[in-house]
Amino acid sequence: xxxxxxxxxxxxxxAPEHCPGTESEFAGKADACAxxxxxxxxxxxxxxxxDPSLPFIKARMASVKRKILVLSxxxxxxxxxxxxxxxxxxAADEQIQTGIMDVDICGPSIPTILGIASEQVHSSxxxxxxxxxxxxLGVMSVGFMLPSARDAVMxxxxxxxxxxxxxxxxxxxxxxxxLVVDTPPGTSDEHLSIVQFLKExxxxxxxxxxxxxxxxxxxxxxxIDFCRKVGIRILGLVENMxxxxxPGCKTxxxxxxxxxxxxxxxxxxxxxELLGSVPLDPRIGKSADYGVSFLDEYPDSPAxxxxxDIIDRIKEILGD
Amino acid sequence: xxxxxxxxxANLLSSNFDFELVRFAMSSSETPVSRRLQSVKHIIIVLAxxxxxxxxxxxxxxALNLYQSSPSARVGILDVDLTGPxxxxxxxxxxxxxxxxSDGWVPVYADGTDARLxxxxxxxxxxxKEDSVVxxxxxxxxxxxxxxxxxRWGDxxxLVIDTPPGTSDEHLSLLEHMAxxxxxxxxxxxxxxxxxxxxDAMKCLSFTRAVNLPVLGLIExxxxxxxxxxxxxxxxFSTGGGEEMARREGLKFLGSLPVDTELVSLLDASExxxxxxxxxxxxxxxxxxxxxxxxxxxxxxxxAKLFKNISEGVAASLAEAPASN
Numbered sequence: 001x002x003x004x005x006x007x008x009x010x011x012x013x014x015a016p017e018h019c020p021g022t023e024s025e026f027a028g029k030a031d032a033c034a035x036x037x038x039x040x041x042x043x044x045x046x047x048x049x050x051d052p053s054l055p056f057i058k059a060r061m062a063s064v065k066r067k068i069l070v071l072s073x074x075x076x077x078x079x080x081x082x083x084x085x086x087x088x089x090x091a092a093d094e095q096i097q098t099g100i101m102d103v104d105i106c107g108p109s110i111p112t113i114l115g116i117a118s119e120q121v122h123s124s125x126x127x128x129x130x131x132x133x134x135x136x137l138g139v140m141s142v143g144f145m146l147p148s149a150r151d152a153v154m155x156x157x158x159x160x161x162x163x164x165x166x167x168x169x170x171x172x173x174x175x176x177x178x179l180v181v182d183t184p185p186g187t188s189d190e191h192l193s194i195v196q197f198l199k200e201x202x203x204x205x206x207x208x209x210x211x212x213x214x215x216x217x218x219x220x221x222x223x224i225d226f227c228r229k230v231g232i233r234i235l236g237l238v239e240n241m242x243x244x245x246x247p248g249c250k251t252x253x254x255x256x257x258x259x260x261x262x263x264x265x266x267x268x269x270x271x272x273e274l275l276g277s278v279p280l281d282p283r284i285g286k287s288a289d290y291g292v293s294f295l296d297e298y299p300d301s302p303a304x305x306x307x308x309d310i311i312d313r314i315k316e317i318l319g320d
Numbered sequence: 321x322x323x324x325x326x327x328x329x330a331n332l333l334s335s336n337f338d339f340e341l342v343r344f345a346m347s348s349s350e351t352p353v354s355r356r357l358q359s360v361k362h363i364i365i366v367l368a369x370x371x372x373x374x375x376x377x378x379x380x381x382x383a384l385n386l387y388q389s390s391p392s393a394r395v396g397i398l399d400v401d402l403t404g405p406x407x408x409x410x411x412x413x414x415x416x417x418x419x420x421x422s423d424g425w426v427p428v429y430a431d432g433t434d435a436r437l438x439x440x441x442x443x444x445x446x447x448x449k450e451d452s453v454v455x456x457x458x459x460x461x462x463x464x465x466x467x468x469x470x471x472r473w474g475d476x477x478x479l480v481i482d483t484p485p486g487t488s489d490e491h492l493s494l495l496e497h498m499a500x501x502x503x504x505x506x507x508x509x510x511x512x513x514x515x516x517x518x519x520d521a522m523k524c525l526s527f528t529r530a531v532n533l534p535v536l537g538l539i540e541x542x543x544x545x546x547x548x549x550x551x552x553x554x555x556x557f558s559t560g561g562g563e564e565m566a567r568r569e570g571l572k573f574l575g576s577l578p579v580d581t582e583l584v585s586l587l588d589a590s591e592x593x594x595x596x597x598x599x600x601x602x603x604x605x606x607x608x609x610x611x612x613x614x615x616x617x618x619x620x621x622x623x624a625k626l627f628k629n630i631s632e633g634v635a636a637s638l639a640e641a642p643a644s645n
Binding site: 075076077080105106107109149150151152153154155156157158160185187188189191192211213214215216218219221222223225229230244246247249251253254255256260280282286288 | 406485
């Protein structure tokens, strides 16, 4: 059988077969290390040189009270939509300062969803100014930096990481009560970087988003595994698109059938909280395309009520 | 605001191209990848930009339709979504493993002993299906190179490659490693009718133009939903945007696919579920094309009928494309 190596361990390409990984405490000392050309580097006890940007990030993040990640292994399940609703809901209280940071570098949707796609980022003596949706809701995304929306950002990991680091240290977030971070799908560079950059400042927790089908749940299981490996607290799971009410006959049908029990079963199996289920409402997608707040436009819809309950529960869990 | 304010975009654009390597690699001649892919006639990369628009389900359907297009067609499907592999589940191959032979890794065959539909995914390499693959770019790059150079695909008429969302490491690596066989590469772009998805599809198109990758056409997925109760069509994610984009950008519009709950359930169910629902097939001695349960059931979905045209459109585009492209 061919098997992938321990996924988290950092194994260089020229490593021997049973390399324990460069981050392992056995690095350079395990039996397998004998004869490896990197053995000396691994074995030397010098702590790895910390990223020089870390102190700056820590200083900038000192004025941010709560940092929340929105994660999902799978794409298109509603991470950005949820992030935007969460931001809007927090910012509905004028006293609360909220920031949204979009670290999806190759597919930034946040500017469109928040209706600020044509804005640009400016820099001042105190750093890059976020784009403000309203005076207590600031946003940063790579979408503000592209000459046109059709331009593709074709970057490999290190460049993406560099930009994420800049978002954290160079953006003049000011005093924030909440910073909500929207992530791309998967468990790769962006996710590792944001976790590493925020390690010292502390991440308050992650909200995981899923849809009811097994293909999405599979990816969310992997994301839970990731959170546990890197030590991020999981605030809970949100199930999106969990039913569809036909506008014609008002009958509810399941577009994405929970063939394996959906988010509820997943939450039970993995020992995490199901924060709530949001039904599929075509108006959510429309609001996102037009850049208006679904919660403000349709406050009485079942989806809005579900969203608000989930957001209240998140605040409760955080103790706010 | 003072004159200190500068627009940061210009900064970013100057460095928004991570692609020098690819162009460089194109001049190189023979590599382990090109040797391995010598026996593959057409390589079709399925791209989307946005996640969750149906790349994997389109890849799966495309592979099944190409497989069906002739009784001797040999098709491969390679899943390079390393951190979120969905292809094994969709083909009902969850839990299968990859074996090593003297001639490289043996792909998993979805049609059993007929061995005309070969599949490879990182999902087959994980000990447990919930294990996360937390890899940065260089390791993903290594894995993709191995998939392309070490898998014993054999003779293939088509190799369909399913990609993760975005235009980043995986996509650059694919193009880089396959540069020696660039003349056999082409792509299909999948989108949904939403503005956010169309925007990402546009980025994807810019990517294909930057790397000189031919686009066979555009597919609009999740275009409308038919209420199973009253038959009313709801445009859950709006409709028509894909066709409009294809017209504007001079792309071939391959077709639109409505949300098909039957298909969602079929691709979402595991092999075990499928067999238990098919007592007729249960007493078979061994898997052959006749008892290729997934294909049989797929053929009965409404999507299969629509996708047949799409698949034929893809084949027609491939035939039209000048060999030198």
